[in-house]
Amino acid sequence: MKYQAIKLVRRPVGDITSDIFERVELETPALKDGEFLVRQTHMSLDPAMRTWLQDNEDSYIEPVRPGDIMRAYGIGDVVESRNPAYPEGARVVGVTGWAEYTLGGEDMQVVDRSVDIGALMSVLYVPGLTAYVGLIKVGRPVSGETMVVTGAAGSVGSLVGQMGKAEGLRVIGVAGSEEKCRWLEEELGFDKALNYKDPDLGEQLAAATPDGIDLYFENTGGPIQKLAFDRMNRLGRMVVCGNIAEYNNDVPTPGPSWVDINLKALRVEGFVITDHYDKAEESTLAMMGYLQKGQIKFRSHVLTGLDSAIEGVQLLFSGQNQGKLYVEL
Ligand SMILES: NC(=O)c1ccc[n+]([C@@H]2O[C@H](COP(=O)([O-])OP(=O)(O)OC[C@H]3O[C@@H](n4cnc5c(N)ncnc54)[C@H](OP(=O)(O)O)[C@@H]3O)[C@@H](O)[C@H]2O)c1
Incomplete structure (x- = not known):
């Protein structure tokens, strides 16, 4: 199956500009044992993306290099699976990428479908x-x-x-x-x-x-x-x-x-x-507690379509985002 993705072409100088990315069409891979395919439904845009684009091998995470699909955190549905821990139909969160589909990784967490997407993206994740x-x-x-x-x-x-x-x-x-x-x-x-x-x-x-x-x-x-x-x-x-x-x-x-x-x-x-990923469960429980007691309100700033990420990520740096910025694919 063909899908759209966005790759980094060159590192930014100063602000992130749209010319550092290119749209590409890719083919979903045939799955091997242990693999699963995720259709991304919601993709987070984060200030950290600017630091991931720096040529900095000493950072907490590997840099995104020219030629790579841009990294993101996201939510998606498992649409094909050869891994029993991630069955078809499960909703997962984890590291995805600026892409409609991604191969899932063992660091992905299965989440309950009943949790509101806005709360998941803006508060719980x-x-x-x-x-x-x-x-x-x-x-x-x-x-x-x-x-x-x-x-x-x-x-x-x-x-x-x-x-x-x-x-x-x-x-x-x-x-x-x-x-x-x-x-x-x-x-x-x-x-x-x-x-x-x-x-x-x-x-x-x-x-x-x-x-x-x-x-x-x-x-x-x-x-x-x-x-x-x-x-x-x-x-x-x-x-x-x-x-x-x-x-x-x-x-x-x-x-x-x-x-x-x-x-x-x-x-x-x-x-x-x-x-601190080992504290994810503890954190989710605590944040749900604040939400249930009405101690936390949130607002989400939602963009539409994969391409919107290219210009949209800049909203974080101009201060034009009102609340948690993410893309609905
Ligand atoms: N340590 C971690 O693991 C971790 C994880 C997630 C996020 N973070 C960091 O937490 C911070 C907030 O992230 P977020 O996801 O919650 O983003 P956010 O606050 O929802 O969006 C970024 C905001 O930063 C403000 N800003 C932009 N340029 C600025 C400037 N030059 N001076 C002062 N404020 C500026 C803007 O608001 P104004 O309109 O108020 O300027 C903008 O809305 C970021 O620095 C991010 O890297 C760290």
């Missing part, structure tokens, strides 16, 4: 695992603390902020538009939301954190990073989840001095979810 591991395992929040989360209106940030509220934190969100800030305060119950594009961001951050910051959840980098670093309390934690403001730059902005990390006994800790 990658964003939920990221928020859960980052906030609960790495950040270790304590009720009464003040947390600042950047990328707060995005898929990970909006979950982290709401989970923080559920765990008894005072939560300040940082986002890039008035609409997003209103959504955070009025719909999601953040204590305060700041627009990082405002010229007096430093003053606004100081006013919003009169008792300093105990927990900083970093999704973006950019100018807010130093401002937040300077307001960290002794024994504070800085959870480094992502740095989207840096992904298109060849040379990253220098980080803060280690002096305050030492004198304030700060813990600055990065993490990537590929090291």
